[in-house]
Amino acid sequence: MAVTTYIQAINQALAEEMERDPLTFVMGEDVVLSAFGATKGLIDKFGPNRVRNTPIAEAGFVGAAVGAAMAGTRPICEVEFASFFYCAFDQVCNQAAKLRYMSGGQARMPITFRCVYGAMGGAAAQHSETVYAQFLSVAGLKLVVPSNPSDMKGLLKSAIRDDNPVIVFEHGALGGHREEIPTGDHLVPLGKAAIKRVGEHVTVIAIGAMVPKAIKVADRLAKENISVEVVDPRTLIPLDEDAILSSVEKTNRAIVFDKGHLRGGAATDIAALIGEKGFDFLDGPVRRVTTLDVPIPFSPPLEKAALANEARLESAIRELVGR
Amino acid sequence: MDLGKELLLDMYRSMTRIRLFETQVRDLATANEIPGFVHVSIGEEASATGVCAALRKTDRITSTHRGHSHLIAKGGRLDRMMAELFGKRTGYCKGKGGSMHIVDFALGILGANGIVGAGLPIATGSALAAVIAGKDDVTACFFGDGASNEGTFHESLNLAAVWKLPVVFVCENNGFGEFTPMQTVTSVKDIAVRAKAFDIPGHIVDGNDVLEVYRYASEAIARARAGDGPTLLECKTYRWEGHVVGEQAFLGSGSYRADQEVSEWKARCPLIRFDKFAAESGKISVAELQKIRKETEVELEEAVKFARESPLPNVSEVTDDVFTD
Numbered sequence: 001m002a003v004t005t006y007i008q009a010i011n012q013a014l015a016e017e018m019e020r021d022p023l024t025f026v027m028g029e030d031v032v033l034s035a036f037g038a039t040k041g042l043i044d045k046f047g048p049n050r051v052r053n054t055p056i057a058e059a060g061f062v063g064a065a066v067g068a069a070m071a072g073t074r075p076i077c078e079v080e081f082a083s084f085f086y087c088a089f090d091q092v093c094n095q096a097a098k099l100r101y102m103s104g105g106q107a108r109m110p111i112t113f114r115c116v117y118g119a120m121g122g123a124a125a126q127h128s129e130t131v132y133a134q135f136l137s138v139a140g141l142k143l144v145v146p147s148n149p150s151d152m153k154g155l156l157k158s159a160i161r162d163d164n165p166v167i168v169f170e171h172g173a174l175g176g177h178r179e180e181i182p183t184g185d186h187l188v189p190l191g192k193a194a195i196k197r198v199g200e201h202v203t204v205i206a207i208g209a210m211v212p213k214a215i216k217v218a219d220r221l222a223k224e225n226i227s228v229e230v231v232d233p234r235t236l237i238p239l240d241e242d243a244i245l246s247s248v249e250k251t252n253r254a255i256v257f258d259k260g261h262l263r264g265g266a267a268t269d270i271a272a273l274i275g276e277k278g279f280d281f282l283d284g285p286v287r288r289v290t291t292l293d294v295p296i297p298f299s300p301p302l303e304k305a306a307l308a309n310e311a312r313l314e315s316a317i318r319e320l321v322g323r
Numbered sequence: 324m325d326l327g328k329e330l331l332l333d334m335y336r337s338m339t340r341i342r343l344f345e346t347q348v349r350d351l352a353t354a355n356e357i358p359g360f361v362h363v364s365i366g367e368e369a370s371a372t373g374v375c376a377a378l379r380k381t382d383r384i385t386s387t388h389r390g391h392s393h394l395i396a397k398g399g400r401l402d403r404m405m406a407e408l409f410g411k412r413t414g415y416c417k418g419k420g421g422s423m424h425i426v427d428f429a430l431g432i433l434g435a436n437g438i439v440g441a442g443l444p445i446a447t448g449s450a451l452a453a454v455i456a457g458k459d460d461v462t463a464c465f466f467g468d469g470a471s472n473e474g475t476f477h478e479s480l481n482l483a484a485v486w487k488l489p490v491v492f493v494c495e496n497n498g499f500g501e502f503t504p505m506q507t508v509t510s511v512k513d514i515a516v517r518a519k520a521f522d523i524p525g526h527i528v529d530g531n532d533v534l535e536v537y538r539y540a541s542e543a544i545a546r547a548r549a550g551d552g553p554t555l556l557e558c559k560t561y562r563w564e565g566h567v568v569g570e571q572a573f574l575g576s577g578s579y580r581a582d583q584e585v586s587e588w589k590a591r592c593p594l595i596r597f598d599k600f601a602a603e604s605g606k607i608s609v610a611e612l613q614k615i616r617k618e619t620e621v622e623l624e625e626a627v628k629f630a631r632e633s634p635l636p637n638v639s640e641v642t643d644d645v646f647t648d
Contacts, residue, residue: 025455049455055485060478063444064451070433071383071452071462094438095445103426103434104417105644140645163647 001180006146009153009181010038010114010170014076016185017160018046021074024160025050027061028078028114035080036116036175062088062113066095069111069165076160082117082131082169096165097140112159113167118209118259119307120172125295128303130208130260132169132236136269142166142190143236147174147211150181151234154188162190171209171259191238195247199229201321202253204313205244205270206230210257213310217317226321236266244270245278252283253320257313262290287316326534328606334376334533335601335612338368338594339619341392344401345564347623348391348408348422352568357408361422361568364392366531369593370495370558371396373536374463377544383431383449383462385442388423389495389562390435393465398430401626411633418636419644431460439500440473442466443492447479450488450547461489461547463540469500471514480555484521487552491543494555495530497562502570502579515557523553530558531593534600561588 004012018024025046026039032053034040043051054061058079065077079085085092092113099107119128132143144159144166146152152170159166196211197218206214211232218228231247233240248254254274256267267288274286292306345363352361364371367389375384375396386393394404399415407414408422415425426434433449436442446464453460470476471494483490494514498505511517518525524546528539536558543554563585565571601607 023456052486055478055481057474057478057482059475060444060447060482063441063475063479064448064482067385067433067445067448067450067462068452068455069448070428070445071449073452073455075448090438090441091444095436095441099426099434100647101644102416102420102424103428104415104419106416106426106428107434108647110647142646 002183003178004149004153004181005176005178006149006152006170006174007037007176009149010156011040013153013156013160014039014042015045017157018042018050023072024074024076025052026076026078027052027054027065029054029056029080031078038114038170039078058084058087059091063091063095065111066091066099066109069109070099070107074110074160076112076114079113079115081127082115083126083129085115085131092135092141092165093138097138100164101140108163109165110163111165112156113165115167115169116172117169118171118173119296119303122298122300122303124298128296130291132167133260133265135167136236136266140165141237144168144190144234145208145236146170146234147208147232149177149179150186151188151194153181154186155190155234158187158190166190169208174209177212188234190235191240193231193233193240193243195229195243196232197228197230199227199251201227201251202255202317203229203231203247203251204255204257204317206232206257207236207259207266209259210308214257214313217310217313221314221317224323226317226323228317241273241277244274245281248274248278249281252281254278254282255287255289255313255316255320257289257308259291259308261293262288263293265290284320287320289313289316326537330376331607332611332615334372334537335597336615336619337372337376337396338533338597339616340401340622341368341371341395342594343619343623344395344404345391347627349564349568351627357422358410359421361408362389362566363564363568364389364562366563366588366592367392367495367497367560369533370493370530370536370560371465373533374491374493374540376537377540378461378463381431381460383433383460385433385446385449385462385464386435387442387465387467387470388435388437388439389467390423390425394425394427394432394435397432399425399427399432401622402629405626405630406633409630409633410635411630412636412640413629413633417640440466440470440475443470443475443479446490447483447488450483450490451486453489454486459489459548461491461544463491463493463544465493465495467500468494468496468498468505468509468514471517472509480521480523480553483553484523487550489547489550490553491540491547492553492555494557495560496557497560499562499566499579501566502574504579513557515555518555523555525555526557528556528558530560531591532596533593563589
């Protein structure tokens, strides 16, 4: 075990996987100097052929990652901010996601996309959005939302080894989070949720950056004997339905806590799953605590008011358990 | 450049296969035996053929919504193509792709594509893969005049130029983006001049002259293979048929080109041009060309029979192949 930050975990995963497979390479916006530090130093280890700064031209370089994957290599493609995916939507949704199916299974698409998502303070609407929901209904993609350094490393390594297009969403505010993580070839499988805190009265399904916040709320409420179970799905596609439903079966109450928007969002998707397959377990309505359906505002008090937060989760829990 | 007889006959066979396949497909689509949107390349046989004849088997191509010609020129089988067009499970994509999406990785065909301009970055990435893997394979990227106004055209040419990638960008300028005349929506008369913006070579090529296409393509491919980077070729050509088979249903009484223009271009038919060349060269006899035509007719007849008699996909296959396990 070694103490590692979320960003260091990314760096280690990249370096280990690049070491492991010479056809793996990193491309993207500022990956040589690395704005957030995730790819720092890779240039020294692996050289300019395998660590490539791209122009700020998302459709072009995301599409190039698609072609490189189809032609037998294993690109790790960084789109600096998740909102920049909008510039490359065709290449992600029409090409990367669909070409295996459309080719009758001929195309292999081992691409890992990395991006920073979510509000981190004053970045305004075009650099603060939580965009994984936009990809939820595009069949053919896998979506990964690691909530801590250990999961980040293990999930990212699994994503890189996966032969499908995987988008790994890294929350900007988690970068400095540190914890002890396993050394050696630490892999976390895609599609396996983790119970991050065991509880009895209510299940909070928390996504990505909301997981540490949910744990904090759970800690506070434990002092009042309100027992909260925190389930971290870790990947949205594939989704560990069994883990979510078994938890709800135990607690009979469910809240989905997400930094994304409400309409058409990940929380809505998971709430529908519980409503459809876990209806008989429920003692009350499934609640969704999400960011308001507004573009993320710039001014700090407005930004704070828009985002899903601990206080709103706490009041949702209190309402649901009647305390 | 003195081309060997075998190569010349191969190119004639390729153009003949395209012409006969496309004519048959047009008729089958008109008769509603082929579902969906079908775009045929009649009149554009030479650009696909000349470029692919200059490629090695391990070289790769990307193609477009009007892609049958490229697939055939790269060695695609008519029977599996026809079966795909029919939506049959014996088709190249097990019936999941259709006319606009045929792929054959074994032949280096990374796929036709329904999105205009989408093949450009994919071809660029395919060329990047060769560099990463330390191989000298070249990728040829077919696209139309319409795609040259897409952002992906500019982004891809820039990226390929900056990284000196082994890719040849082949613009088949057939004069129209769907029903819109190219010159009404494009800032330049010749797409080839856009190469200047990326500091790469750009050439205007007679796209109906398979020998000229072959010469320019060979030079560009050799340059790419040597590590000197991309080239933009603009093959001037023309599609005889509409944008899509059955387009009159969309257009009603509307028209976007003059009959005279169509007949002028028909006079420049790539196959007639080749026949003339063959006669003048004295290297190839009429009988040899007729033999190729006859063989292709038989091949096509068998392809249609194969497609008609093949089974449709089993509905249980609908969820197969979304992910690689």
